[in-house]
Amino acid sequence: MSGKLTMSTGNKAVAAAAKMAKPVVVAAYPITPQTEIIETIADYVASGEMDARYIPVESEHSAMTACIGASITGVRVFTATSSHGLLYMHEMLHWAAGARLPIVMGQVNRTLAPGWNIWAEHTDALSQRDTGWLQIYVSTVQEAYDATLMAFRIAEDTRVLLPVMINMDGFLLSHIMQPFEMTEPGDFIPPLNLPHKIDVLDPKGYGAMSPANVHYQFRFDMEKSMRASRTVIDETETEFKKRFGRTYKPVDEYLTEDADVIIIALGTLGKEAEVAADLLRKEGIKAGVMRIRWFRPFPLDMNIKGKELVVIDRDYSFGFGGVIAGEIQARYPDAKIASIIAGLGGQEVTYEDMAAFVKNRKTGTEFWFGIPQEEQ
Amino acid sequence: MYEIRIHSRGGQGGVTAARMMASAAVKDGKFATACPFYGAERRGAPIVSFVRIDDKPVRIYSQINKPDMIIILDPTVMDTVDVLDGLKEGGKIFINTNEETPFPPGFKVFRGDLTGIALRENLVVSGSAIVNTPVIGALAKLGLFTRESGVEAITDTFTDPRNTNAAKAAYDEVIV
Incomplete structure (x- = not known):
């Protein structure tokens, strides 16, 4: 690694990357072992280091709903959760993907109860595999940071327009401290231009019925974007290597x-x-x-x-x-x-x-x- | 790879000590990770943290079962925890105490009265002596990282000069 190294947990690296991406809205609810992500972001917002609207909510279902409402206005949105919080979002995960909203979420993999267990397991996120979210699993603090930066660019690419979930192992990665380089992304993440954003000067219908003769077309369109995301991921990882020197591949x-x-x-x-x-x-x-x-x-x-x-x-x-x-x-x-x-x-x-x-x-x-x- | 297991009690700063140790090693140009083991413990319960230092990136996330060194920040944990478990033959032990503590033969034992130093430097928070910054001084003396990197790792985390003063005192006073 070339630049200055700082020691960080996986959680703090994800929060730092989210700050770099300059989201306009963050709506989140705390849950172990993810809490450090949104605590850190709340600190950034409170200190003025981050110019975002932080919406504290009463549940993860509301967190995702608030993210959806914000995202449809065409602004960049970030949230984070874990385990039961992710499952509580389940309905809205489908909604976010179906509404083609490029929301980025840090997801710390934690076991599902009962019995109560706060440690790492992947069943929480893997059980959300059919929601239409892109899912990446990372293995180091540096990779958590880099993947979060890339997630915004991939999600917001007009060939994709699907939400992205960055998964990291609870405690094993969320709480480990490793040296990493807090790369400044510069213009690596282009401005978001959501084609179907709410615009009072160009009114459209949202959340309308999609009857049987059109619904499958929306779903096929999602799959086409999911297929296209392979190219976008490849391009993004190639561009990342060109700019910042670190190599990533889907496998x-x-x-x-x-x-x-x-x-x-x-x-x-x-x-x-x-x-x-x-x-x-x-x-x-x-x-x-x-x-x-x-x-x-x-x-x-x-x-x-x-x-x-x-x-x-x-x-x-x-x-x-x-x-x-x-x-x-x-x-x-x-x-x-x-x-x-x-x-x-x-x-x-x-x-x-x-x-x-x-x-x-x-x-x-x-x-x-x-x-x-x-x-x- | 050099593997260190830290035994402390919840609230004593063992996790922060692990982070500063790894940070100091990184400042020396090494690779290092610090991973606390989070159980259901709360303040006062025995806890362990792990530090790995290597010349190349550390790829191991599991716990340290065969440490090269153990650090005992609170000797009373030895009443309930087998702190020597898996310690390599010839491995190092650093214990925070002001008196000689018997250990089985085959290990290199070092001690420093970190609690005494912390009390002397008035490094006390909520009635507890803080030993996680003095231990950085002691470990620098034992060659885990340079004195300069140790001090820098402390000042990255704590601005209060009592911390570096205590670390410098521990550097001078550790019994090798």
Whole structure:
């Protein structure tokens, strides 16, 4: 890294990136482990460091609703939430995407109750996969910052006009302190020009009925934009590298080229898996890592032909299986997958554990880490 | 990679100490992360924080099970926590105390009376002696980072000169 490094938590990095993007409205409700994001933004607004309208609300449902109301006027909008807060927004997540509003949200992945648990799990966000939001999962404080900057540019691109959710692991990333470079984005994020914004001089109907003969057209239009977002993400990440020097791809690959077996995981597990791959290679096992960053749109060109996959899901879809393993199998029918369910509720998973998953892998099976073999 | 586990009590500043340690190492040109382990603890409960220092970016997020060094900010946590758990052979122990504390052989033990220094420097908040800035001085003396980077890491966080004064006193007084 070239510029000046500061120590920051993942939360504070997301807040700093949001400040850099200069949103006009922030409406949010606190929830562990995300609270530091909106506290930091509230401080920025109170001190005058950030010229935004901060709307404190009584719930996450209202937070998203306020974001929708603000966004439709054509201004830049940011919010943040986690876990139960995200689920409380669920109805409005569909609305935000359906109304084609480029809202950007920091989302800290936390387990869902009962029993009460504040630690990392991905089921909260993965269970929102069909809402029409773009979803990215990040693995370092720097990446959290950079992805938040890029999220505004991607969401607001007229080829996309869909909301973006930046996901980071609760505590593991939201509260870790790492050095990062607080890059000034300059004009990297162009001014927002929402084509369908409310304009009193050019009145339009909003929230009207869309009967059966048109509704599917709106939905297909969303999917077309989701497909186009792959190009926009690629362009944005390329431009980011050109300007600021840091490289990002929809799937981050580590030692995959000659790998026989590839660990696939999201977030911090995907980063620590690199250390597992190093360990395995010392033992003569050609291992690599694919860390899926963009979950929506889902990556369609993963180069996994002929390789065995160990897919680690920090989530579960009851009556089906690990969400990521299932999505990979659906998109890549020939994939040879050993599915590992690990890290639920913040369960400790080390790189040594991940190396063991690889060594003990059984393609076509599902293994719950920590559960005795005879009960599986 | 050098891995450090800090044992303290909630409210004692162990998390801030971890951040300043990592920050000082980064100022020296190293890579470092500080991660508190958040449990259900509240003020007064035993807590642990982790610091990793390396020459390349740290990619590990799981807890430290085999530390190179442990730091005991409150010796009374030893009544309920096995602070030596997993400490590498030849590993270092730094303990905040004014008296010799027995440890099993095979470790390098260092001590400093951080609480005494904090009281002497009037570094007291809500009735508690603050030990997280003096410990930075002690650790600089043990070579974890330079004295200058340690001081800078403190002044980034705290403007009150009592903090740097206490750290400098701890640097001079740590028993090696």
